Every structure is written in C-alpha cells, then in structure tokens.
Amino acid sequence: xxxxxxxxxxxxxxxxxxxxxxxxxxxxxxxxxxxxxxxxxxxxxxxxxxxxxxxxxxxxxxxxxxxxxxxxxxxxxxxxxxxxxxxxxxxxxxxxxxxxxxxxxxxxxxxxxxxxxxxxxxxxxxxxxxxxxxxxxxxxxxxxxxxxxxxxxxxxxxxxxxxxxxxxxxxxxxxxxxxxxxxxxxxxxxxxxxxxxxxxxxxxxxxxxxxxxxxxxxxxxxxxxxxxxxxxxxxxxxxxxxxxxxxxxxxxxxxxxxxxxxxxxxxxxxxxxxxxxxxxxxxxxxxxxxxxxxxxxxxxxxxxxxxxxxxxxxxxxxxxxxxxxxxxxxxxxxxxxxx
Amino acid sequence: xxxxxxxxxxxxxxxxxxxxxxxxxxxxxxxxxxxxxxxxxxxxxxxxxxxxxxxxxxxxxxxxxxxxxxxxxxxxxxxxxxxxxxxxxxxxxxxxxxxxxxxxxxxxxxxxxxxxxxxxxxxxxxxxxxxxxxxxxxxxxxxxxxxxxxxxxxxxxxxxxxxxxxxxxxxxxxxxxxxxxxxxxxxxxxx
Numbered sequence: 186x187x188x189x190x191x192x193x194x195x196x197x198x199x200x201x202x203x204x205x206x207x208x209x210x211x212x213x214x215x216x217x218x219x220x221x222x223x224x225x226x227x228x229x230x231x232x233x234x235x236x237x238x239x240x241x242x243x244x245x246x247x248x249x250x251x252x253x254x255x256x257x258x259x260x261x262x263x264x265x266x267x268x269x270x271x272x273x274x275x276x277x278x279x280x281x282x283x284x285x286x287x288x289x290x291x292x293x294x295x296x297x298x299x300x301x302x303x304x305x306x307x308x309x310x311x312x313x314x315x316x317x318x319x320x321x322x323x324x325x326x327x328x329x330x331x332x333x334x335x336x337x338x339x340x341x342x343x344x345x346x347x348x349x350x351x352x353x354x355x356x357x358x359x360x361x362x363x364x365x366x367x368x369x370x371x372x373x374x375x376x377x378x379x380x381x382x383x384x385x386x387x388x389x390x391x392x393x394x395x396x397x398x399x400x401x402x403x404x405x406x407x408x409x410x411x412x413x414x415x416x417x418x419x420x421x422x423x424x425x426x427x428x429x430x431x432x433x434x435x436x437x438x439x440x441x442x443x444x445x446x447x448x449x450x451x452x453x454x455x456x457x458x459x460x461x462x463x464x465x466x467x468x469x470x471x472x473x474x475x476x477x478x479x480x481x482x483x484x485x486x487x488x489x490x491x492x493x494x495x496x497x498x499x500x501x502x503x504x505x506x507x508x509x510x511x512x513x514x515x516x517x518x519x520x521x522x523x524x
Numbered sequence: 525x526x527x528x529x530x531x532x533x534x535x536x537x538x539x540x541x542x543x544x545x546x547x548x549x550x551x552x553x554x555x556x557x558x559x560x561x562x563x564x565x566x567x568x569x570x571x572x573x574x575x576x577x578x579x580x581x582x583x584x585x586x587x588x589x590x591x592x593x594x595x596x597x598x599x600x601x602x603x604x605x606x607x608x609x610x611x612x613x614x615x616x617x618x619x620x621x622x623x624x625x626x627x628x629x630x631x632x633x634x635x636x637x638x639x640x641x642x643x644x645x646x647x648x649x650x651x652x653x654x655x656x657x658x659x660x661x662x663x664x665x666x667x668x669x670x671x672x673x674x675x676x677x678x679x680x681x682x683x684x685x686x687x688x689x690x691x692x693x694x695x696x697x698x699x700x701x702x703x704x705x706x707x708x709x710x711x712x713x714x715x
Contacts, residue, residue, distance in 0.1 A: 224580070226584070227579070227580050227584065228576045228577075228579055228580050229579065230579050230582060230584050230585050230586075231584045231585070231586045232584045232586050232588075484573060484576065484577070484580075485573070487576045488569075488572045488573050488575070488576045489569065489572065504562070
C-alpha cells in the first residue's frame, strides 16, 4: 500500500500553508548562515562578520547578492545538462524534506482546522530518508558532471559516506519507531507526552546525531568538501547561483536535521513539567529546540578536526552500525517484554 | 628520575648539552581496548567542546583595524621624514647623497645645488634641490637613516602607505618635509 497522507484541510489552506512554510522556512537559512559565521568567530575569540549592517546582520544578504550576480560558467569538460541539474536536485530534496517537520499540532484558526506542518505522512522518517537518498544524487552528479578530479573525488567520498551513515541513522530511528508504534511524525511527538525519547533512547539519540553530522556533510565529517585537500570537493567547479544552491541546500539540510532531532527525540512542540501553553506558542518551542541543535552543529564544527577517510569508514561500519543495531535490538526486546 | 647511564655521558663530548635531570620518563602501557578507547574518545571530545565553549564565553581579542590600530614601537621603521632645524628653519639635508649610496633598493634620488646668500635652503654649503624616495621600491631597512651624517632623514611611524597609482608613491622633498598626519599611535612605555 502506498503511504497515506493525512488531508483534512480545504485546498486553499494547503496552498497558503505551503507558501507560509516555504517563506518562513527559507528565511531560516540566512539566519543559520549568519549564526554559524558569528558563533564560529566567537568560538575562535574573534567577532565574525560585523561590517555589513548592524552587527553584520546584512552579511548573508550581501553574500547571496554577490553570488547571484556572478557569471554562470562551467568547465569545458563538464556535462552541461547534469551540471545544471545537480544543484537543483540538492536544493529540491532539502526543501521537500522540510515539508514534514511538524511545528505544532492541529490548531483552530478562524474556525478552520489547520495542522502546523506541511504534510503529515504515515511514513514520516522514511520520507526523510527517501529524500536524503535522492539528495545524494545532487552531490554525486554535481561532482561527476564537473569533469574535474577534485570534484570527482569529493563526490565519490560523499557517496560512500552517505551510504555508510544512512544505515546507522535509519537504525537509530527504528528504536524510536518501535517505542512510539507509529511512523507519523506528529504521532511520534504525541507519544512523547510522558517522557521525551532523548531519555529512554539516549544511545539512539547520540547515534542519530553523529550519523546526522555525516549525512549533512558537516564537520568533522565534511570529507566531501575537505577544502584542505580537495579545494571544494564536489562543488569545486560550481560558481554563482549554482554554488549558492549547494550552499543553501547544505544549511537547509542542517535545519531539517535539527527539526527531525527535535521532533523525534526532543518532544517536538511539547514542553516539560506538564506546561501547556496556547497553541500559537508551539512553533516557537520547536524553533527554539531546533536552534539549540543547530548551535550544537556549529559548536562541534568549531571543535573537532576532520576525520581521515579510513577513520570515517571504520567508525561508521565498525562502531556506529553495531551500536545502532544493538540499540534497536534491546529496544525491541524491552518493548516486547513490557507489552 | 635520572635514568641516564653515567658511563655513556662520560664518554660524550664535555661541551655537549647534558640532559641531566630533564629526562622525561616515558611509560608504555598496553594499547587500550575497544571499550576503553571509546570512553577515551568520548571524554576527549567533551573536553574539547568545553575548551571551545570557554573561548565562546570570552570577549574577542580582535583589533578592529581601521578604527583601532595596534600601536607601534618607538623604533618602528615606517615612512621616512626629512627634518629642519627648529631654530632657523633651515633644512638639515645638505644633499651629500650618502643615503642614496647606502640604499640597497636604490630608491632615493638626490640632486644637489649650491646655497647662495639670496637663497639659503640648508645649513651647509649645498642643499638637495631634488630629494625623492620611491616608496614602492623602499624596503624600510633604515640604512639611509644610519648613513645620514646630519640626522636629516629618519624613519617615521607611518605604515599606511597604499595608493591607487605607483607614481603617487614617489615622495618628493616637500612631502617628506611636511609634518605627517597623525595616523599611527605610538606604543607607550611598558605597553
């Protein structure tokens, strides 16, 4: 059976919702971009960008404008069609994955029931992994179609890395899914009413987090870019708007992963100690938790050096995967035993 | 903790540095097992995170350059200055070209002329009719300052010398004699 998607809103609400999520969600990217550069600066005892606008707040705008007004070029060795397509795949999958992050339960807005999320699919995590799997084509095709050895090496590493860590990432989520008995992300959140899954699924949480660093190509697993050895990795030959797309997708992926971690492990829009704020607070709770995870992403990037390729592989297959499997197994046994 | 073999040190050259008490003892332990190394990786990662967070809580040490400037030391060798006698107002430079001779980058050009009773420019017999320093060639070694018998040329403190045109970097006598803009702060005693 194909996954069922929960529709109960009229079609025009769906369109408005899509526009709002698109508008608000994509505004988060420049914010994260700026936050990363400012925080990275503070982690290294410097200010970070502070020239454009007050406290450097206009820096992302300047960056994006600069990139978009640049010349579109491509190497003569590249394959034009794929070269243009690859950044589009990257950005499209990131945006699509963003659609299922729930920012709140269904609310009554002017007498209409509206779910504060793009769509509530009955296959929640699988949807994310599906688009994560397609997103890897963005990197792979981008690196391959460039016709450059650095891009090619970066893409190959990216392929191997994403495949290795996707397994552990998925297995880490299985524990939660077994406990919650549902794949719907809103269902997983409501199942955390008693206790957030970060406590009973602590190992799952840590494994998911580490695998997510690898999945989003962030330090210390940024081997696809590895600017010290591969110039820019898969995006070496990209410039202007296409590079901006890759950059945008990378940060949107960070936001999406923060959203997934928030939803699955940190109780989504729920607050601890039985506090029940009015419904309009929910999105802000989710955004706050997401910003904490994003801060962690930046913090780790400021701290840990990049892994060597063989370390990356042996860590993924020999440490993370057995741990994730063990976590799933123990969770399954405990759930069966207590039922 | 002296583990140095006494006979070995005696046979060595007497002038050679003796490690003496500075010998560092290295203890080799068996390589940690998987669980131990996993624990160590975890602890070290947390320790690293704590270190960076400590930096995060500090105020940045950045010098906001165009607004703030690092003060220079008194002997800093910046842009040259030509000097006049304070009482008479005559130029100290007598056009002897010793600075031009000392200059390894060959960036100083001096053309001397005779002082006349009607037109007295310097204290000596002659004066520098043309005195040019090509700062795009200057290496700021300070040999001109040392070569000068009258302390007529000294190195100033100015280091912001960029310009839009190379010809603008050829400083004439009038420019070198003029009091430079106070652009560079001087480091105070003990700073």
